[in-house]
Amino acid sequence: MPNNAITLELKSEIEDLLNSYVQCIDDDDLENWPNFFTDQCLYQIIPRENHEIGLPTAVMWCDSRGMLEDRITALRHANVYQVQWYRHIISNPVITTDDGETFHVQSNYAVFKTCNDGESTVYNVGRYVDEIVRDKGVLKFKKRSAIYDTHRITTLLVIPV
């Protein structure tokens, strides 16, 4: 299906999904994070090296909404990690579709982290590769891969990107 299946309205709706997703994480509204995904879904944070040579090992890997919810429960009640704030910057979404129902979106992201010392550092940069579908009329991630370049991760990566 040619790209002109991507109407301005659809493009805007997809951008709203990408924007609200990032705001949800940065505002620490993490209990709401699983709602951006379909029930059967895949979310992973994977190094670019593994992704490019087809190795599956990921830093974070959840293949259902249940696992996403568990991730947040663990983060709130079990994981021990440094107090930190994320600040995402996202850009250049490129949207394509083959069937007008599954939308493939690639966009770049940079996450800045600020800890107690008050300094903001470049924590993780990479790209999102997404499969987005309509679920009961609402656009959601069926698959979201955060493929990162920054393969030296300075502190425990607990909060999703």
Added chain:
Amino acid sequence: MPNNAITLELKSEIEDLLNSYVQCIDDDDLENWPNFFTDQCLYQIIPRENHEIGLPTAVMWCDSRGMLEDRITALRHANVYQVQWYRHIISNPVITTDDGETFHVQSNYAVFKTCNDGESTVYNVGRYVDEIVRDKGVLKFKKRSAIYDTHRITTLLVIPV
């Protein structure tokens, strides 16, 4: 009022305001900066910690266009500070409205600073929380809060973000 009050045209107009605002500062066209605000307005640069617990202290606080203009006059003729260039990157605007007249916009920003040594560093990251209204037909900031994460500010914060 549901979000579908935010038409594509309005969304584009709001994005143009956010984009032009940033270009104005980065191009050092600071005399034009107050024109982005209504006469009665509030502009503040405030640490996230204060904002979250309701403390008012801000690094920069102007509650009228006159004060904005004074800020630029001081910056041009009184303040002593390091030669520096700002480069803003902004992303993920999320737009809502209750009455179709005041538009609430939250977006993320990262400001890179380059000084005489030629190195660009992450200077200030945070989010803008805006109230935007139409003023004689033109969209302007009635309120703009730059709520920053980077609570260690490396040099005198003179130039607005």
Added chain:
Amino acid sequence: MPNNAITLELKSEIEDLLNSYVQCIDDDDLENWPNFFTDQCLYQIIPRENHEIGLPTAVMWCDSRGMLEDRITALRHANVYQVQWYRHIISNPVITTDDGETFHVQSNYAVFKTCNDGESTVYNVGRYVDEIVRDKGVLKFKKRSAIYDTHRITTLLVIPV
């Protein structure tokens, strides 16, 4: 010509060009990079200082598609440089036109570089100043200037921004 010559469709098409350009470089699809330009074109990476005082010296300067293609050939087969990944973040495109045929676009960019040590650093920040025209029905860069603030360039700047 007033800015309302910039329809939503045209704005979206220009944004798609800017987004795909960045994705092409970051995905290392560099053989495709010259296709974003008209045959007679100008691409340059120039320090802000030179640009502002009208000095012509640029770090990269190509005034035809042929030279762009040579640049990629050199990069693949001749230049010796550190293995590195770029990650672009672009933002706030401001679009104007005088005649409805040549579109002047200014936008900000930040390029993060990740080398073997796995750390992502702020490599180059600046602004793009573009002249975009329709070439056989497709929008292309007639002129793209990457005017950078970061005048201390840490490693050989081989890959275009």
